[in-house]
Amino acid sequence: xxxxxxxxxGHEVIDWIADYYSRIESFPVLSQVKxxxxxxxxxxxxxxxxxxxxxxxxxxxxxxxxxxxxxxxPKFYAFFxxxxxxxxxLGDLLSSGLGVQxxxxxxxxxxxxxxxxxxxxxxxxxxxxxxxxxTNTGGGVIQDTASSATLCATxxxxxxxxxFASNREGCRGKxxxxxxxxxxxxxxxxxxxxxxxxxxxxxxEVDEKFAMKSAALAxxxxxxxxxxxxxxxxxxxVGTTSSNAIDPVLQIGEICRRENMWLHVDAAMSGTAAMCPxxxxxxxxxxLADSYCFNxxxxxxxxxxxxxxxxxxxxxxxxxxxxxxxxxxNKATESGAVIDYRDWQIPLGRRFRSLKLWFVLxxxxxxxxxxHIREHVRIAQQFAEWVCGDERFEIAAxxxxxxxxxxxxxxxxxxxxxxxxxxxxxxxxxTHTKLDSKLTLRLCVGQTNTTARHVENAWKxxxxxxxxxx
Amino acid sequence: xxxxxxxxxGHEVIDWIADYYSRIESFPVLSQVKxxxxxxxxxxxxxxxxxxxxxxxxxxxxxxxxxxxxxxxPKFYAFFxxxxxxxxxLGDLLSSGLGVQxxxxxxxxxxxxxxxxxxxxxxxxxxxxxxxxxTNTGGGVIQDTASSATLCATxxxxxxxxxFASNREGCRGKxxxxxxxxxxxxxxxxxxxxxxxxxxxxxxEVDEKFAMKSAALAxxxxxxxxxxxxxxxxxxxVGTTSSNAIDPVLQIGEICRRENMWLHVDAAMSGTAAMCPxxxxxxxxxxLADSYCFNxxxxxxxxxxxxxxxxxxxxxxxxxxxxxxxxxxNKATESGAVIDYRDWQIPLGRRFRSLKLWFVLxxxxxxxxxxHIREHVRIAQQFAEWVCGDERFEIAAxxxxxxxxxxxxxxxxxxxxxxxxxxxxxxxxxTHTKLDSKLTLRLCVGQTNTTARHVENAWKxxxxxxxxxx
Numbered sequence: 024x025x026x027x028x029x030x031x032x033g034h035e036v037i038d039w040i041a042d043y044y045s046r047i048e049s050f051p052v053l054s055q056v057k058x059x060x061x062x063x064x065x066x067x068x069x070x071x072x073x074x075x076x077x078x079x080x081x082x083x084x085x086x087x088x089x090x091x092x093x094x095x096x097p098k099f100y101a102f103f104x105x106x107x108x109x110x111x112x113l114g115d116l117l118s119s120g121l122g123v124q125x126x127x128x129x130x131x132x133x134x135x136x137x138x139x140x141x142x143x144x145x146x147x148x149x150x151x152x153x154x155x156x157x158t159n160t161g162g163g164v165i166q167d168t169a170s171s172a173t174l175c176a177t178x179x180x181x182x183x184x185x186x187f188a189s190n191r192e193g194c195r196g197k198x199x200x201x202x203x204x205x206x207x208x209x210x211x212x213x214x215x216x217x218x219x220x221x222x223x224x225x226x227x228e229v230d231e232k233f234a235m236k237s238a239a240l241a242x243x244x245x246x247x248x249x250x251x252x253x254x255x256x257x258x259x260x261v262g263t264t265s266s267n268a269i270d271p272v273l274q275i276g277e278i279c280r281r282e283n284m285w286l287h288v289d290a291a292m293s294g295t296a297a298m299c300p301x302x303x304x305x306x307x308x309x310x311l312a313d314s315y316c317f318n319x320x321x322x323x324x325x326x327x328x329x330x331x332x333x334x335x336x337x338x339x340x341x342x343x344x345x346x347x348x349x350x351x352x353n354k355a356t357e358s359g360a361v362i363d364y365r366d367w368q369i370p371l372g373r374r375f376r377s378l379k380l381w382f383v384l385x386x387x388x389x390x391x392x393x394x395h396i397r398e399h400v401r402i403a404q405q406f407a408e409w410v411c412g413d414e415r416f417e418i419a420a421x422x423x424x425x426x427x428x429x430x431x432x433x434x435x436x437x438x439x440x441x442x443x444x445x446x447x448x449x450x451x452x453x454t455h456t457k458l459d460s461k462l463t464l465r466l467c468v469g470q471t472n473t474t475a476r477h478v479e480n481a482w483k484x485x486x487x488x489x490x491x492x493x
Numbered sequence: 494x495x496x497x498x499x500x501x502x503g504h505e506v507i508d509w510i511a512d513y514y515s516r517i518e519s520f521p522v523l524s525q526v527k528x529x530x531x532x533x534x535x536x537x538x539x540x541x542x543x544x545x546x547x548x549x550x551x552x553x554x555x556x557x558x559x560x561x562x563x564x565x566x567p568k569f570y571a572f573f574x575x576x577x578x579x580x581x582x583l584g585d586l587l588s589s590g591l592g593v594q595x596x597x598x599x600x601x602x603x604x605x606x607x608x609x610x611x612x613x614x615x616x617x618x619x620x621x622x623x624x625x626x627x628t629n630t631g632g633g634v635i636q637d638t639a640s641s642a643t644l645c646a647t648x649x650x651x652x653x654x655x656x657f658a659s660n661r662e663g664c665r666g667k668x669x670x671x672x673x674x675x676x677x678x679x680x681x682x683x684x685x686x687x688x689x690x691x692x693x694x695x696x697x698e699v700d701e702k703f704a705m706k707s708a709a710l711a712x713x714x715x716x717x718x719x720x721x722x723x724x725x726x727x728x729x730x731v732g733t734t735s736s737n738a739i740d741p742v743l744q745i746g747e748i749c750r751r752e753n754m755w756l757h758v759d760a761a762m763s764g765t766a767a768m769c770p771x772x773x774x775x776x777x778x779x780x781l782a783d784s785y786c787f788n789x790x791x792x793x794x795x796x797x798x799x800x801x802x803x804x805x806x807x808x809x810x811x812x813x814x815x816x817x818x819x820x821x822x823n824k825a826t827e828s829g830a831v832i833d834y835r836d837w838q839i840p841l842g843r844r845f846r847s848l849k850l851w852f853v854l855x856x857x858x859x860x861x862x863x864x865h866i867r868e869h870v871r872i873a874q875q876f877a878e879w880v881c882g883d884e885r886f887e888i889a890a891x892x893x894x895x896x897x898x899x900x901x902x903x904x905x906x907x908x909x910x911x912x913x914x915x916x917x918x919x920x921x922x923x924t925h926t927k928l929d930s931k932l933t934l935r936l937c938v939g940q941t942n943t944t945a946r947h948v949e950n951a952w953k954x955x956x957x958x959x960x961x962x963x
Binding site: 032040088112114120124131192216221222378391465 | 497498506514515523526528529531535540541544548549564575576587590591593598601603607615617644648678681691735790797798814816817820821844848851858859927
């Protein structure tokens with residue numbers, strides 16, 4: 024495709040996306056297709072001859088769009104948000120266009136240095152501890168997801184505890200990790216991948232707010248030590264996926280310091296809230312953490328994928344993940360004056376992902392981000408009040424920020440019926456969890472363009488559908 | 494950013510990228526900045542107020558561009574290519590614009606179904622075995638990189654061998670893996686991550702073509718079995734990073750079948766060549782593999798990241814990587830009629846990456862791809878002939894496809910000096926390896942727009958610089 028053809032088709036795609044955002048509220052939020060429907064509408068074989076670009080764009084409109092669940096609809100309240108924005112999309116477009124691969128500093132110095140800089144920017148912006156700065160002992164790196172960040176933290180903890188013997192000799196089955204029963208499934212996955220074994224992951228019980236009981240953590244660690252095991256890793260959560268519960272990071276951190284264990288803090292969605300001084304308390308205790316992550320691709324207007332992962336001691340991470348073959352050796356690396364981010368992550372290759380994050384931070388500015396975060400929290404709190412005022416419903420968990428867990432008092436069958444009706448309507452999309460063994464609906468406000476009007480309409484629809492449940 | 498502002502700024506970015514490709518040959522291929530130079534040119538703090546979009550684009554031009562190593566320059570011959578193309582970039586732009594997250598089928602059915610379809614398309618196109626089809630027992634999935642594919646294969650092999658006890662109880666130190674001494678560093682990294690330990694990875698010796706000696710593999714397995722260990726995994730390479738050596742997959746596969754070991758085939762760059770019937774022999778024996786990967790983001794015009802990973806038995810992979818918390822349960826998943834790709838990879842979240850691959854396959858068509866692949870191979874072979882004809886140089890390894898390993902006969906110091914001079918000139922970028930303990934230069938032809946003219950110029954420059962080496 025010549026530069027001129029690229030210009031022409033590029034404008035067409037940009038226009039298509041602009042139009043998509045103009046009409047996004049007209050689509051059912053949750054795709055209504057049946058399994059196999061999208062595939063069967065498409066050619067079963069790769070074309071032998073090339074096709075005109077217009078044919079592809081037509082198929083996107085006619086065949087792909089019906090199979091889209093619209094994460095960028097302001098009526099998307101499911102899971103956690105994955106909010107995008109104009110500056111984020113265009114920063115990402117530049118990354119695709121430049122097409123650099125930043126595995127080493129030398130393979131595009133700007134890719135590495137902008138990433139280090141922007142992650143340093145976020146340390147004071149989120150009131151994270153100074154040890155996470157690259158100019159200090161630590162540093163930040165963009166991972167694809169919090170799952171990968173948790174895995175990297177688990178591995179670094181494993182190696183630090185075994186004095187790097189696990190990398191050399193393999194695991195030996197004495198290590199034990201801890202997280203709350205409400206933590207994300209990626210902790211269990213990381214423990215399995217790292218060869219620790221899920222039987223060596225303790226799911227610590229939670230209090231009435233669904234936050235980890237630090238006394239129970241301390242007791243579990245004592246018990247394991249008495250059994251001759253080696254406690255090595257705790258993952259605390261700032262904003263659990265189920266209910267947005269915030270673990271007592273300070274108390275957990277004190278236990279970890281005493282026991283010389285690695286503390287990782289997973290603030291995947293909620294970390295963004297710390298942009299606002301009034302929510303910064305969620306980061307109390309993070310100064311005791313060895314690592315931390317949050318996802319701008321969830322609630323900071325930066326399209327997927329973009330997880331910011333920080334460590335207090337970059338040497339431990341690098342020593343865990345570095346393997347240096349001859350064909351990657353180069354003078355810049357040997358000088359020791361540069362970061363090679365391949366040693367901070369699982370894959371070797373990497374995109375220029377900091378461009379989109381840099382664009383978002385500059386386009387909105389700190390104050391712009393604070394405005395949108397506050398609005399989302401305000402709207403969610405308003406929704407929680409409406410739920411409280413309707414006696415058919417109950418709030419199922421504290422709602423510290425932008426996620427409201429609620430349910431009909433009538434029981435699981437009623438909530439399942441309500442959720443199915445709402446999602447089938449196409450007017451909104453929300454998902455469920457179980458809290459205290461009860462089916463609970465979750466409404467998470469975080470899509471870039473969600474406003475009070477959208478959540479008012481959602482609440483009207485929820486009430487109307489509830490009228491039909493019997 | 495409103496849809497109208499997005500349209501306007503989007504056109505500006507598209508134009509910038511079109512212009513970038515028009516002038517890309519005017520830049521030094523390897524960035525000439527010094528460590529810290531890019532960072533120090535940028536603001537040390539995040540802006541409090543938002544900035545106009547034009548300020549960002551201006552900084553990309555003035556401050557980022559000097560720090561770019563131009564992977565998309567037709568004069569880029571380093572490492573392996575990471576070739577992009579117009580349809581690839583625009584497919585990726587649509588993915589960013591739609592902003593869907595395809596962790597589950599339900600979270601965007603089109604994201605899952607298009608991926609499954611396009612990976613099925615590639616099975617006959619690359620003469621891969623039918624068992625890799627999703628309509629058979631296997632299936633394909635897009636990973637970020639071959640490193641992650643190798644890790645997933647290692648984990649599935651570990652679990653199959655231990656009857657899924659490692660996930661449950663952790664590793665126990667009896668498993669042994671095998672790859673050649675020329676295999677990619679990601680194999681060692683995967684073995685470390687998975688808790689196997691690099692002391693339990695045997696680096697099997699290679700023949701004079703740098704391909705794994707299958708007899709040496711069989712001997713190593715026997716020795717380990719006699720020592721009471723459990724051989725479980727072999728990673729064979731189709732096109733090693735150092736020299737593009739092709740392991741004897743058929744012989745290795747027969748050993749693996751006999752010993753009931755998992756065979757993974759890493760064809761990261763070279764797999765693409767199998768698009769052309771005359772190069773399909775590189776896939777001989779892949780029918781005996783349990784898993785396979787190649788990277789369209791290397792040599793198939795699909796911008797990073799896009800690794801295609803296939804398994805023969807999807808159940809083993811899914812059982813290895815699946816963790817299902819309440820908040821991800823949904824009717825489509827429970828029906829068993831859909832694929833949830835979160836269970837095929839390390840992270841939970843995922844981009845709509847098949848769009849760019851679909852666009853590339855349709856825009857070029859199989860014949861268009863064949864044309865470009867053949868051209869790259871032809872040009873590389875021409876280069877090899879020129880090297881052979883100059884008595885100062887020698888070819889250091891067989892060049893089966895698009896990578897030529899060569900060196901001055903004068904010794905390491907001369908080759909280092911030559912490489913440094915070439916890369917400093919900005920006129921081309923190539924990297925080195927060591928073969929038979931000798932510093933060896935690698936010239937890999939694979940950037941989308943590289944033509945005979947570029948490689949002719951490269952050879953002229955190499956000869957001219959060699960004239961100055963003494």
